[in-house]
Amino acid sequence: xxxxxLRQFSxxxxxxxxxxxxxxxxxxxxxxxxxxxxxxxxxxxxxxIKPSEYPIPLxxxxxxxxxxxGPYSRVFSLxxxxxxxxxxxxxxxxxxxxxxxxxxxxxxxxxAVTQIFxxxxxxxxxxxxx
Numbered sequence: 001x002x003x004x005x006l007r008q009f010s011x012x013x014x015x016x017x018x019x020x021x022x023x024x025x026x027x028x029x030x031x032x033x034x035x036x037x038x039x040x041x042x043x044x045x046x047x048x049i050k051p052s053e054y055p056i057p058l059x060x061x062x063x064x065x066x067x068x069x070g071p072y073s074r075v076f077s078l079x080x081x082x083x084x085x086x087x088x089x090x091x092x093x094x095x096x097x098x099x100x101x102x103x104x105x106x107x108x109x110x111x112a113v114t115q116i117f118x119x120x121x122x123x124x125x126x127x128x129x130x
Contacts, residue, residue: 019094019097020097021093021094021097021104024097024101026105026108027104027105027108030105030108030109030111030112031090031108031111031112033112034090034108034112034114034115035086037112037115037116037118037119038079038082038086038118040119041078041079041082041115041118041119042076042079044119044122044126045075045076045078045079045122045125045126048126048129049072049075049125049126049129050072051072052072055069055070055071056069056071056072056075056129057069057128057129058070058074058075058125060124060128075125078118078121078122078125079118079122081118082114082115082118085111085114086111086114086115089107089110089111089114090107090108090111092104092107093105093107093111
């Protein structure tokens with residue numbers, strides 16, 4: 001029973017990794033850059049935002065100044081949400097790739113650009129908390 005389930009599962013993985021999607025360098029580059037920027041955001045936030053018992057500023061507005069404070073752990077919601085966006089765009093791009101490659105490229109590009117903007121937001125969040 002378990003061997004049958006494992007065999008079925010491995011068959012799905014083989015189909016997944018043998019797909020034409022993985023042979024395209026643009027797909028790999030965009031997906032890799034999105035993952036790189038997301039990982040960089042996690043590392044930078046973990047390195048520069050220290051755990052604290054007190055609330056820390058989470059958002060800054062040029063008109064009103066600091067307008068959102070919260071616990072230290074809420075800082076990591078930013079890269080978590082962007083990781084969710086990256087995964088959802090990857091799933092959609094993987095699904096659209098055989099039908100319409102341009103849509104897949106746009107989805108992966110949007111995911112990578114989102115990761116860059118989130119990294120910029122994380123750097124500004126670090127700057128606010130200094």
